[in-house]
Amino acid sequence: MDLENQKRVKEFADKYGAENIVVVLGAAEGEAAGLAAETVTNGDPTFAGPLTGVQLGLSVFHVCEPEIKDEIDEAVYDEQISMMEMVLDVDDIINEMTPIREDYCKYL
Amino acid sequence: MNSVIKGTSYVLVHVPDMVIHNGTTQTTERTVNPNSEYLKQIKDHLRSFEQVVAYLPNQTYIGNLIPEELGKYEQPWHDKNLDNADRFGKYGEIMPQDEFIILMQMCDVFDLVKLESSFLEGTKKKLKNHPLFDDDLMQRIKAGEDVAVIKKYVEEEHAEPLYHNGNLVGCVKRAHDLDVNLNAHVMHENLVSKASNVLALLNLVYKNNINREDIDYVIDCSEEACGDMNQRGGGNFAKACAEVAGFVNATGSDTRGFCAGPTHALIEAAALVKAGVFRNVVVSAGGATAKLGMNGKDHIKKGLPVLEDVLGGFAVLVSENDGINPEINLDLVGRHTVGTGSSPQAVITSLVSSLDKAGMKITDVDKYSVEMQNPDVTKPAGAGDVPLANYKMIGALAVKRGDIDKKDLASFTEQHGMQGWAPTQGHIPSGVPYIGFCREDILEGKIKNTMIVGKGSLFLGRMTNLFDGVSFIIEANKGKSEPQSTISEDKIKELIAQALKNFASNLMAE
Numbered sequence: 001m002d003l004e005n006q007k008r009v010k011e012f013a014d015k016y017g018a019e020n021i022v023v024v025l026g027a028a029e030g031e032a033a034g035l036a037a038e039t040v041t042n043g044d045p046t047f048a049g050p051l052t053g054v055q056l057g058l059s060v061f062h063v064c065e066p067e068i069k070d071e072i073d074e075a076v077y078d079e080q081i082s083m084m085e086m087v088l089d090v091d092d093i094i095n096e097m098t099p100i101r102e103d104y105c106k107y108l
Numbered sequence: 109m110n111s112v113i114k115g116t117s118y119v120l121v122h123v124p125d126m127v128i129h130n131g132t133t134q135t136t137e138r139t140v141n142p143n144s145e146y147l148k149q150i151k152d153h154l155r156s157f158e159q160v161v162a163y164l165p166n167q168t169y170i171g172n173l174i175p176e177e178l179g180k181y182e183q184p185w186h187d188k189n190l191d192n193a194d195r196f197g198k199y200g201e202i203m204p205q206d207e208f209i210i211l212m213q214m215c216d217v218f219d220l221v222k223l224e225s226s227f228l229e230g231t232k233k234k235l236k237n238h239p240l241f242d243d244d245l246m247q248r249i250k251a252g253e254d255v256a257v258i259k260k261y262v263e264e265e266h267a268e269p270l271y272h273n274g275n276l277v278g279c280v281k282r283a284h285d286l287d288v289n290l291n292a293h294v295m296h297e298n299l300v301s302k303a304s305n306v307l308a309l310l311n312l313v314y315k316n317n318i319n320r321e322d323i324d325y326v327i328d329c330s331e332e333a334c335g336d337m338n339q340r341g342g343g344n345f346a347k348a349c350a351e352v353a354g355f356v357n358a359t360g361s362d363t364r365g366f367c368a369g370p371t372h373a374l375i376e377a378a379a380l381v382k383a384g385v386f387r388n389v390v391v392s393a394g395g396a397t398a399k400l401g402m403n404g405k406d407h408i409k410k411g412l413p414v415l416e417d418v419l420g421g422f423a424v425l426v427s428e429n430d431g432i433n434p435e436i437n438l439d440l441v442g443r444h445t446v447g448t449g450s451s452p453q454a455v456i457t458s459l460v461s462s463l464d465k466a467g468m469k470i471t472d473v474d475k476y477s478v479e480m481q482n483p484d485v486t487k488p489a490g491a492g493d494v495p496l497a498n499y500k501m502i503g504a505l506a507v508k509r510g511d512i513d514k515k516d517l518a519s520f521t522e523q524h525g526m527q528g529w530a531p532t533q534g535h536i537p538s539g540v541p542y543i544g545f546c547r548e549d550i551l552e553g554k555i556k557n558t559m560i561v562g563k564g565s566l567f568l569g570r571m572t573n574l575f576d577g578v579s580f581i582i583e584a585n586k587g588k589s590e591p592q593s594t595i596s597e598d599k600i601k602e603l604i605a606q607a608l609k610n611f612a613s614n615l616m617a618e
Contacts, residue, residue, distance in 0.1 A: 003136075028452075028491075028492055028497050029490055029491065029492040031490035032490040032491060032492070034490075035490055046405060047140075047141060047144075048136065048137070048140060048141075079453070080449070080451040080453055080454065081451065081453065082453070082508075083452075083453040083456070083457075083501060083504040083505060083508060084451070084452050084453055084501070084504075086500075086504040086507070086514075086517075087497065087500035087501055087503075087504050087517075
């Protein structure tokens, strides 16, 4: 995850409380989504950014996961995301995201 | 009349020592974690020049392997070589680091590049056999320095060191004591961009038999900025590069738009030529040291060589219509506007829906050239196959528009797409790598048209959260037609006679 984004996530967690933050990802690949999810839960696995060694345990989902998709107005989802969903391997993304949430999320 | 694509060039520069010393992934690591395992391992994962030359995507970039042939090789490609690979290609060349360091000095007009004497003399001999380096360029090489002098510049005056095979062989001095925009780091980055752009310009005129004096205007569309503390991006790379390349009748300017820069620049060039402002406009760009080894950590973690070990450059000549070469159709320009929105769906729709203006279906475009990043580089880094993701999105849009059935999505990506082959140098893979091949494919009648798509992540500059993109169509030449006179001489005589007759009638009536 971009170092500046890590900084912003950390600032939001400090300001609003980690229990009040939900991170929504839009990565095109399961692996990339998993890396970002790990960063905001267990800390930056690349040991480069501000979240290195910081276990925020934030709630994190990919926008195509049912937990988020079901919350979005169908027409908006169709207009903004349906095409992307058509080309993504959503199952792969869910398979990457689920164990990370189970292992590291503190607020679910 | 529409302008045409008259020629292209594509160059790569293998710079393994710059991967270690100038790529931002490595420089950041050195700051944050100076004793890291990654920094210790990296030198053992660098490829030799011969390996880089034989690498299939690199041979494709310089025109020795066509995209269809590359697509036949099973991925990954880093463990396969092209037989009979050559550093010189149909469109350009792959230059080794030592020759490039000399080219940097040729491009330096402020005596900032200092080179160690024995390195300089040895490499100069190599360059004498290079077809592009004439006496004018060779005379730009300065006298060598003792290594102690170079060490002093590096250790006491913040000069940026230049290494070759791990040895200190020169440096780039700072151009000002206090101005951060002229410090040695920035001067090094800009001279690298300039020199790789110049290499592309030299190849453009050489490979396409173009007369340098005929070039009227150059547009540089790289991602660097040159200027001093009072105008950080003042420019002008384009004119500076044209000077070294010997384009004596040209001026130029710089166009920026992150990775979309080249496509913006090509639309501007086509408009300048179509409007009759200039007859021959070159769009070109050099490479970026910052992106070297960008995904190096992932590559090493997976036991691969560091694959981002080359700088990229290209040049395209846009000229007035000759009735032969493929045309740039400016009636079908697509653009992502401020109001478009930033979802990938909105972006691709805005870029491809320009076809509606001509009543065309998505399938009416034979090939789409998108972000042509080499998947060998991006897949191990978790970023997937970027061109394939783009083709899937265009295919998904075709499904939504009713141009194809959903079951044909996979075959759409094969028929209208290609495997990526360009290095991940930001602007370099964006739309433009296919222009050389598409010019030939259209001339040979293999395809009738292509859409060039450039996209840019503007939010990285922190001035806007917006995304950006532009697209245009290149199509077969429709034939040169002389502009028709709208009114004949006889008609003018007839009109004058009628006017005089009316005038006389009016006088008689009074």
